[in-house]
Amino acid sequence: MVDATGAIDRLEIEAGGFTFTGRAAGPHEGRRVLLLHGFPQTSWAWRDELWALGRAGYRAIAPDLRGYCCGARPTEVGDYATGHLVGDVLALADSMEMETFDLVGHDWGGMIAWLVASHHPTRLRTLSVVSTPHPSALQHALLGGDAAQAARGDAMASFASPEVPERLLLGPDGSGSGLATLLAETGLDDEDARVYVSALTEPGAMTAALNWYRAMDRAATAGPEPVTVPTLYVWSTGDEAFGRKAAEDTAEYVIGPYTFEILQNVSHWIPEMAPAELSDLLIRHLSRY
Numbered sequence: 001m002v003d004a005t006g007a008i009d010r011l012e013i014e015a016g017g018f019t020f021t022g023r024a025a026g027p028h029e030g031r032r033v034l035l036l037h038g039f040p041q042t043s044w045a046w047r048d049e050l051w052a053l054g055r056a057g058y059r060a061i062a063p064d065l066r067g068y069c070c071g072a073r074p075t076e077v078g079d080y081a082t083g084h085l086v087g088d089v090l091a092l093a094d095s096m097e098m099e100t101f102d103l104v105g106h107d108w109g110g111m112i113a114w115l116v117a118s119h120h121p122t123r124l125r126t127l128s129v130v131s132t133p134h135p136s137a138l139q140h141a142l143l144g145g146d147a148a149q150a151a152r153g154d155a156m157a158s159f160a161s162p163e164v165p166e167r168l169l170l171g172p173d174g175s176g177s178g179l180a181t182l183l184a185e186t187g188l189d190d191e192d193a194r195v196y197v198s199a200l201t202e203p204g205a206m207t208a209a210l211n212w213y214r215a216m217d218r219a220a221t222a223g224p225e226p227v228t229v230p231t232l233y234v235w236s237t238g239d240e241a242f243g244r245k246a247a248e249d250t251a252e253y254v255i256g257p258y259t260f261e262i263l264q265n266v267s268h269w270i271p272e273m274a275p276a277e278l279s280d281l282l283i284r285h286l287s288r289y
Contacts (some may be wrong), residue, residue, distance in 0.1 A: 001136050002150060007022045007025070008023050008025045008047060008050055008051065008054075009023065009025065010022075010023060010242055011023065011024050011061070011063075012071070012149075013063060013092060013095055013096065014085065014095060014157065015034055015088070015091040015092045015095035016088060016091035016095075017096070018071055018072035018088075019064045019069075019071030019072060020064060020065070020066075020069055020071065020072050020088075020092065021043070021063070021064045021069040021071065021204060022043045022062055022063035023043045023044070023046070023047065023050055023062050023063060024050065024059065024060060024061040025040070025050040025051055025053065025059075025060050026035065026050075026053060026054030026055075026057065026058050026059040026060050026061070027054075027057060027059060028059060028109065029053075030054075030057050030058045030059035031057070031058050031059065031102065031286075032058075032059050032063070032096070032098045032162075033053055033058050033059065033060045033102040033104060033286065034061055034062075034063075034089070034092065034093060034098070034101050034102070034104070034105075035049065035050070035060060035062040035104040035107060035109075036062075036063075036065060036089065036103070036105040036106070036108075036109025036110070036112055036113055037062065037064075037065060037068075037107070037108075037109050037162050038105075038106050038107020038108040038109045038131075039107060039108050039115075039159075039212060039213075040183075040196050040199075040209055041106070041107070041271075042064050042068050042194055042196065042197075042198050042199050043062035043063060043064045044192070044195045044199075044235050045062075045106065045137050045192070045269075045271045045272055046060075046062040046104075046271055048271070048272075048275030048276075048279065049062075049104075049271060049275060049278060049279050049282060050062060052275070052276075052279035052280075052282075052283065053112070053268065053282065053286075054281070056283050058102075058196070058283075058286065059175070059197075061096065063092055063163065064081075065085070065088065065109065066080065066084065066085060066088050066208075066211050067080060067208030067211060067212065068205065068207065068209065069201065070202065072088075072202065073204055073205070074203075074208075075204070075208075077135065077211050077214045077215050078215055079211070079213040079215070080212050080214070080215040081216075081217055081277060082112075082115065082215070082217040083217065084274050085212070086112055086115050086116055086120075086210045087121055088154075089103070089112060089116050090120065090123065091112075091144065093123065095098065096196070098124055098284070099123075100122075100124065100125050101123065101124065101125060102124070102125050102126045102128070102286055103117065103124050103126070103127050103128070104127075104128040104129075104130070104282065105128075105129055105130065105132070106129075106130040106131055106132070106270065106271050107130075107131055107132055107268070108132075108212055109132075109242070110130055110131055110132030111132050111135060113127060113128075113129050114127075114129060114132070114135055114227065115135070115224055116226065117227045117228075117229050117231070118132055118224035118225045118226070118227055118282045119224065121142075121227070121228050124229045124273040125229070125230075125289060126229060126230045126231070126232070126285060126286060126289050127227060127229050127230070127232070128232040128233075128234070128281075128285055129231070129232070129234070130234045130270050130271060130278065130285075131234070131235060131239055131241065131242055131268055131270055132251040133233075133235075133238065133242055133243060133246035133247050133249070133250045134206075134227070134233075134246075134252075134254070135224055135248040136224065136250075136252075137246045137247075137249040137250045137253055138242070138246045138251050139241065139278070140246070140248040140249065141245050141249070146243055146245040146246060148214075148243050148245055149243045149245060152240070152241055152242070152243065156213070156239070156241065157213075157230065159210055159213040159268045160210070160213040160216070162214075164282055165210050165248045166206050166207055166216055169182070169200075169206060170201065170206055171173030173263075174199075174201060175199075175201065176197035176200060176201045176206075179193075179196070179197050179200060179206075180193055180194075180197050183196065183197075184269040186240045186267060186269070187210070187238060187240070187242075187267025187268065187269055187273065188267070188269045188272060188273070189272065191272070192269070192272045193275065196201070204254075221238065226253050226254060226255045227253060227254045227255070227256060228255055228256040229256050230256055230258075230285070230288070230289045231254050231256060231257070231258040231259070231262065232257050232259045232282070232285040233250055233254075233258070233259070233260050233261070234261045234262075234263065234270060234278060234281055235247040235259070235260070235261075235262055235263070235268055236262070236263040236265075236266035236267065236268070236274070237262065237264050237265060237266070238265055238266050238267045238268070239267065240267065240268050241268050242268070247260075247262075248260075256287075257289075259285060260262075261281055263277055263278075
């Protein structure tokens with residue numbers, strides 16, 4: 001078990017020709033849970049959930065995903081295509097000898113988690129997605145099912161523009177002032193914001209993170225198969241990125257056991273801002289299967 005201090009291990013994981021850094025907690029023989037962060041987070045986002053899962057006897061592992069660590073930061077936009085990001089999850093699992101595992105994802109990590117569950121269901125024991133609706137539900141909302149979501153989509157699409165987002169987010173002195181303002185305006189606390197700004201002001205890191213948006217394969221994310229694995233979806237009413245309609249419509253795209261939980265008055269940053277509530281939901285879900 002994790003010791004009384006709630007120690008978290010720092011990792012380097014060789015997978016798919018890259019070296020991913022990450023964090024982990026819990027007994028090495030524990031049931032494996034892989035947690036995927038989003039933009040502009042790092043594995044730091046999951047530190048409280050790692051502690052909680054570790055104390056519950058799970059081996060919880062949160063990698064710093066492609067572009068977010070210097071050992072896995074290719075330079076071409078095409079290197080961040082959706083298929084590569086899904087492949088990274090499987091490569092990480094294979095490297096750690098995880099034939100089957102529980103998968104958790106938030107934000108972009110949630111999008112990738114939905115796709116892994118859709119295309120590789122035999123690899124997963126359970127799926128838990130935080131904030132991000134099923135890709136098909138989101139696509140329907142963006143294309144007119146929800147005017148508010150369409151407006152949010154326009155804002156997210158701006159991240160895919162060449163060069164401009166880097167200038168705005170890094171600021172004139174490269175300190176990440178624009179990113180810090182964005183995180184504060186969307187409800188993230190100062191401590192977490194400082195960690196993410198520091199990570200994304202490393203050379204090449206901001207461009208790599210934005211390349212996830214630039215390389216997104218909309219065909220791949222718009223029409224995956226319905227999800228059959230036991231699924232938990234957690235959404236919050238204060239989410240600045242994803243609205244209620246797409247969240248509620250997600251149920252139409254899960255044909256396995258499904259649990260939908262709503263957190264009231266919590267921002268998009270659920271892992272950081274509501275860690276106790278989220279950890280309880282994750283452990284309850286995992287314990288059922």
